[in-house]
Amino acid sequence: xxxxxxxxxxxxxLKLPETAAAPAAPKGAQLTYRGGPLLTAVEVFAIFWGxxxxxxxxDLTVTVNKFFDFIVTSALLDQLAEYSTATLPxxxxxxxxxxxxxxxxxxQSVTDAALRSLLQDQIKNNAAVPKPGPNSLYFLFLxxxxxxxxxxxxxCRDFCGYHDAIDNKIFYGVVPYPGCxxxxxxxxxxxxxxxxxxxxFCEAITDxxxxxxxxxxxxxxxxxxxxxxxKQLGSYTVSLExxxxxxxxx
Numbered sequence: 008x009x010x011x012x013x014x015x016x017x018x019x020x021l022k023l024p025e026t027a028a029a030p031a032a033p034k035g036a037q038l039t040y041r042g043g044p045l046l047t048a049v050e051v052f053a054i055f056w057g058x059x060x061x062x063x064x065x066d067l068t069v070t071v072n073k074f075f076d077f078i079v080t081s082a083l084l085d086q087l088a089e090y091s092t093a094t095l096p097x098x099x100x101x102x103x104x105x106x107x108x109x110x111x112x113x114x115q116s117v118t119d120a121a122l123r124s125l126l127q128d129q130i131k132n133n134a135a136v137p138k139p140g141p142n143s144l145y146f147l148f149l150x151x152x153x154x155x156x157x158x159x160x161x162x163c164r165d166f167c168g169y170h171d172a173i174d175n176k177i178f179y180g181v182v183p184y185p186g187c188x189x190x191x192x193x194x195x196x197x198x199x200x201x202x203x204x205x206x207x208f209c210e211a212i213t214d215x216x217x218x219x220x221x222x223x224x225x226x227x228x229x230x231x232x233x234x235x236x237x238k239q240l241g242s243y244t245v246s247l248e249x250x251x252x253x254x255x256x257x
Contacts, residue, residue: 032232032233032236032249032255032256033225033226033232035225036223036225036226036232036249037223037251038090038213038221038222038223038228038229038232038249038251039221039222039223040090040092040220040221041218041219041220041221041222042219043214043215043216043219043220044095044141044215044216044219044220045090045091045092045095045097045212045213045215045220045221046097046100046141046142046144046178046211046212046215047091047095047096047097047098047141047142048098048099048100048101048142049079049084049100049101049142049144049208049211049212050100050101050103050137050140050142050143050144051075051079051100051101051102051103051144051145051146051208052102052103052104052105052136052137052143052144052145052146053071053072053075053102053104053105053106053145053146053148054105054106054108054125054126054129054136054145054146054147054148055068055071055105055106055107055108055148055150056107056108056110056112056125056147056148056149056150057107057108057109057111057112057149057150057153058107058109058111058150059150059151060107060148060150061107061109063151064150064151064184067196067197067200068105068107070197070200070201071105071148071200071201071204072102072105074201074204074243075102075105075146076102077241077243078205078208078240078243078245079099079100079101079102080099080100081240081241082240083205083209083240083245083248084097084098084099084100086248086250086257087209087212087213087229087248089250089251089252090213090221090229090251097212097213100142100212103137104135104137106129106133106135106136108125108129112149112150112153113153114152114153115152115153115154116153116154116155116156116161117149117153117154117155117156118155118156118157119155119156119157119158119171119181122147122155122179122181123173123179125147126145126147126173126177126179127173127177130177139176139177139178143177143178144178144179144180144208144211144212144215145177145178145179145180146179146180146181146182146204146207146208147179147180147181147182148182148184148200149162149181149182149183149184150184151184151186152184152186153183153184154183155181155183157169157181162183162190163183163185163186163187163189163190164189167182167183167185167189167190167203168180168181168182168183168203168204168206168207169181169207170207170210170211170215170217171217172215172216172217175216178211178215178216179211180204180207180208180211181207182200182203182204182207184196184200185199185200185203190203192235194244198243198244201243201244201245202235202237202244202245202246203246205230205243205245205246206230206234206246207230209229209230209246209248210228210229210230210231213228213229214228214229223249229248229249230246230248230249232249232256233246233247233248233249233256234246236256
């Protein structure tokens with residue numbers, strides 16, 4: 008399911024059972040620009056919360072960082088250029104770093120409000136975390152076993168990831184560990200995390216304040232229209248994204 012909130016936030020929904028095909032893109036889908044900001048040269052910084060990212064999930068940390076190194080200058084960014092405007096041209100970006108916050112994550116679940124507080128605290132007090140700018144995009148990764156409560160919906164029960172904005176100026180994505188069949192299906196953990204991350208990455212670039220960038224009132228953001236349709240890009244599995252130009256997922 009997709010969660011609807013008053014601020015138009017969308018999530019990566021749970022995947023259909025492995026025996027079912029990914030849903031086709033809805034007929035008549037069309038993203039329209041609502042006048043808000045776009046991330047024209049995205050600057051990605053990853054925050055991995057919990058000691059597991061230095062222990063049992065250390066290899067996945069390496070995978071995610073390499074994925075960001077690759078994706079910010081890949082053909083996926085070239086594809087998003089069709090959503091440039093006269094004053095906001097979307098181009099390649101950069102992966103400017105990552106950290107592991109080793110303080111213990113909550114044992115079972117954490118709220119979106121707590122994640123916002125963590126991010127703001129890291130920006131304010133951790134010299135290794137860059138200050139936000141107009142192209143900054145922070146990604147928060149949760150360790151195995153920790154669910155995210157986002158507006159009353161739980162990861163691995165209702166969704167697999169989301170993005171949002173704090174005060175319309177700090178843009179962030181949240182990717183819980185894909186430890187359930189609805190968020191991993193027949194993918195490996197590595198592929199499941201790059202599918203969800205690429206979905207939110209593209210949505211955050213084209214609609215950083217949910218509903219104020221490129222948006223479809225009936226179907227959501229660029230990735231929502233093509234949820235769980237995937238392709239291989241380099242050595243990574245990524246989400247397809249809606250193309251107005253092609254009138255299809257691409």
